[in-house]
Amino acid sequence: TDRMVVIEMNPRVSRSSALASKATGFPIARCSAKLAVGYTLDEVVNEITGQSVSCFEPVLDYCAVKVPRFELEKFPLPFSALGTQMRSVGEALALGRTALEALNKGIRASERKLEGLCDLIETGHYTQEDVDRFLRSAHPLRLLAAYTTLVREGEQALGSIEEITRFDRWFLHLLVQQMHLEQRIRTNLDYDTLLAAKKAGISDRHLGFLTKRGSEDIRRLRYAYELHPVSHHVDTCSGEFDALTPYLYTTYGEKQEAKPLGKEAVVILASGPNRIGQGLEFDTCCTLASLAYRKLGRKTIMINSNPETVSTDFNISDRLYLESLSSEEVEEILRLEGSSDVVVQLGGQTPLNLAPSLAQSGSSLVGTSLSGLLDAGDRGKFSALVKQLGLRQPKNRSAESFSDILPLAREVGFPVLIRPSFVLGGRGMYIVYDEAGLAELGHIEASKEAPVLVDQFLEDAFEYDLDAVCDGESLYIGGILQHIEAAGIHSGDSAAVFPPYKSNQEILEQMQEWAHKLALKLGVKGLMNIQFAAKDGLLYLIEVNPRASRTVPFISKTSNVDLIECAVRIWEGEDLVSQGLVKKRGGRAMGTCKTGWAVKEAVFSFDRFSNVDPALGPEMRSTGExxxxxxxxxEAFAKSQISAGNRLPVKGKVFVSVNKKDRTTILPVVQNLVKLGFSIAATKGTAAFLFENGLVVEVMQKVHEGRPNVTDYLKDGQIALVINTPMGYHAHASDDEIRSIAMRLKIPYTTTTSAAVAAVEAIGYLQKKQVVVRSLTS
Structure with missing residues (x-):
């Protein structure tokens, strides 16, 4: 109809402002700030060109495509899930000379294990029934379902696809272009076809899949044809002026626009689109590293596809490539720039996964060697190393096939923690309490290359995170964080306190000693994170990661020591003694919290996923902190709750429902709540236990026991706080509903007794109404 309708107008920057700034090179927020203090558009110079001014609209000679990142495994979406409420957790931005090139690159950059537009059924992950349902619903995979239908039914299906999806024919034409190109690729992959494929943004891996030749074979063919990408500037003016700020993307079949920085430049691999387990904490590490290198006079090249982050600001690095983090793209950028030094320790699991192929292609990994990075993740080698050092870890075994899991679990002894190798964010982890629970999990993929780890689960233990930097001899520990949630809750989901709260000094000393031994044995040069557990006065080693962790920015801010800059200085040849952090070579030291107490709290988005139970476990589900x-x-815990959007009550009724193993622990919590003036309600079993210990409380029925039950009281606003601990991995249906309703009604709830203890201390602080302004470093 050509009719244009205004939906809404917001006089502020929005989520799309950052996207538009990165897609065009026009810094909207920076320009807005200057306008706010009195400048006019014709006075604000365009920093990318240094010649034009901001009253000229950006002119592009490329196409930009944003692809949202969804967590379909952690938060399964109903088939018609997409609507007016945002459900994605991150996004990738891709640039290309054509829309098809940018679209293929964008899908690949979203890191959903899809190489671009592809036949979903041919990938082996989806069925025809899945595709039909995706096509007829508002699902994240709808565009690929349309492409799959087109490939399988031919161009005669275009009319029905358009009618079902209401996609504009311009977008459907891109799918037709891809289909025709894939038919050419399958028939004869000569030079012209390979060039056309690369200009369309198709990766070597996908070409190998289409031709059944393998990605390495395609790479060799491409090199034989001397077919490589070139770099183009994002300059806001379609090349009318020379770009001063080197903000780049790669494409094929064009002229090279940027001169290489050479071997003196160091390449930093960032973390790609935000996702659960790999978010802005890692991006912060990459940003700080680039700033530290530049401070020391070293040029930096940042590679990232995330438009939401500071690392993709054009003034953070000497050169920025808005590209996906795959071995093909990274290797080609290294070739273009003539650089070989690559930092993989800072961006989370994505860069670490690239380390073997980068090392094989001749790149030099900055800091810890490849063997040091891999040995920490290889369960067999790591267990042998722990035994050699005389340290203690929970009993564990590695299952190389699905049939091995049950006998190994029996050997270790229930409860066990089941987890895959080489993951971040606890992906695919489960706590299993018995054989029946293991059977309910169904088939779990296990192989010699990627074994499933079967670990003894230390129930009721307390976990700790230790972040440190090592120069090969000396060790500086930034700090030790104690998790407020008990063992079994992923470290990214647990509130954590610095310094450790009510911890045994002997255990803390032991952690420092073990950390130093491990750093030297693994040859750590740079950052290291260790997770410990303490139970019955014994310390256990859970995991060692010779890389930056998500807690590094938190420790750096609260200890007033930039651990990332420390690591960069080590990589540039300055040891910890020279930095003034350790007194003598081979010694160790530890940082302190400069604010008294600091609490890191996880932020969740369960209110956007009403079908998901908010109970916490070993798989990370928080979307921020x-x-x-x-x-x-x-005081620190109370403030952490307020900033995370959890409003703790200072009066009212507290509902308590805990399983048998938690009842003794919860008794002093309930007693303190009564002293603070709260009334208590509980389910029959918990109420009977409290009565036996001198507390008379109101009894509420569980969901299955009749009406009115606890959910009715929640809906009526009669409950101010919920303390509800689930029983094992498979919580009772009534427990699920209690937590889910509390979450939707924004009633604060805790699912562990340790979090309940912390909540009571925070409520005590809030009741005093003492607000004091202090210096951050006092």
Missing amino acids: SIGLGKSFG
């Missing part, structure tokens, strides 16, 4: 600082633990 906040911080609370204070002179007391209660």
Whole structure:
């Protein structure tokens, strides 16, 4: 109809402002700030060209495509899930000379194990029934379902696809272009066809899949044809002016626009689109590293596809490539720039997964060697190393096939923690309490290359995170964080306190000693994160990661020591003694919290996923984090809850329902709540236990026991706080509903007794109404 309708107008920057800034090179927020203090558009110089001014609209000689990143495994979406409420957790941005090139690159950059437009059924992950349902619903894979239908039914299906999806024919024409190109590729992959494929953004891996030749074979063919990408500037003016800020993307069949920085430049691999387990904490590490290198006079090249982050600001690095983090793209950028030094320790699991192929292609990994990085993740080698050093870890075994899991679990002894190798964010982890629970999990993929780890689960233990830097001899520990949630809750989901709260000094000393031994044995040069557990006065080693962790920015801010800059200085040849962090070579030292107490709290988005139970476990589900600082633990925890959107009550009724193993622990919590003036309600079993210990409380029925039950009281607004601990991995249906309703009604709830203890201390602080302004470093 050509009719244009205004939906809404917001006089502020929005999520799309960052996207538009990165897609065009026009810094909207920076320009807006200057306008706010009195400049006019014709006075604000375009920093990319240094010649034009901001009253000229950006002119593009490329196409930009944003692809959202969804967590379909952690938060399964109904088939018609997409609507007015945002469900994605991140996004990737791709640039190309054509829309098809940018679209293929964008899908690949979203890191969903899809190489671009592809036949979903041919990938082996989806059925015809899945494709039909995706096509007829608002699902993230709808575009690929349309392409799959087109490939399988031919161009005669275009009319029905358009009618079903209401996609504009311009977009459907891109799918037709891809289909015709794939038919050429399958028939004869000569020079012209290979060039056309690369200009369309098709990766070597996907070409290998289409031709059944393998990606390495395609790479050799491409090199034989001397077919390589070139770099183009994002310059806001279609090349009318020379670009001063080197903000680049790669494409094929064009002229090279940027001169290489050479071998003195160091390449930093960032973390790609935000996702659960790999978010802005890692991006912060990459940003700080680039700033530290530049401070020391070393040129930096940043590679990232995330438009939401500071690392893709054009003034953070000497050169920025808005590209996906795959071995093909990274190797070609290294070739273009003439660089060989690559930092893989900072961006999370994505860069680490590229380390073997980069090392094989001749790149030099900065800091810890490839063997040091891999040995920490190889369960067999790591267990042998722990035994050699005389350290303690939970009993564990590696299953190389699905049939091995049950006998190994029996050997270790239930409860066990089941987890795959080489993951971040606890992906695919489960706590299993018995054989029946293991059977309910169904088939789990296991192989010699990627074994499934079967670990003894230390129930009721407390976990710790230790972040450190090592120069090969000396060790500086930035700090030790104690998890407020008990063992079994992923470290990224647990609130954590710095310094450790009510911890045994002997255990803390032991952690430092073990950390130093491990750093030297693994040959760590740079950052290292260790997870410990303490139970019954014994320390256990859970995991060692010779890389930056998500807690590094938190420790750096609260200890007032930039651990990333420390690591960069080590990589540039300056040891910890020279940096003034350790007194003598081969020694160790530890940082302190400069604010008194600091609490890191996880932020969740369960309100956007009403079909998901908010109970926490070993698989990470938080989408962000906040911080609370204070002179007391209660003050810091209270502030962390407020900043995370969890409003703790100062009066009212508290509902308590805990399983049998938690009842003794919960008794002093309930007693303190009564002293603070709260009334208590509980389910029959918990109420009977409290009565036996001198507390008379109101009894509420569980969901299956009749009406009115606890959910009715929640809906009526009669409950101010919920303390509800699930029983094992498979929580009872009524427990699920209690937590889910509390979450939707924004009633604060805790699913562990340790979090309940912290909540009571925070409530005590809030009741005093003492707000004091202090310096961050006092």
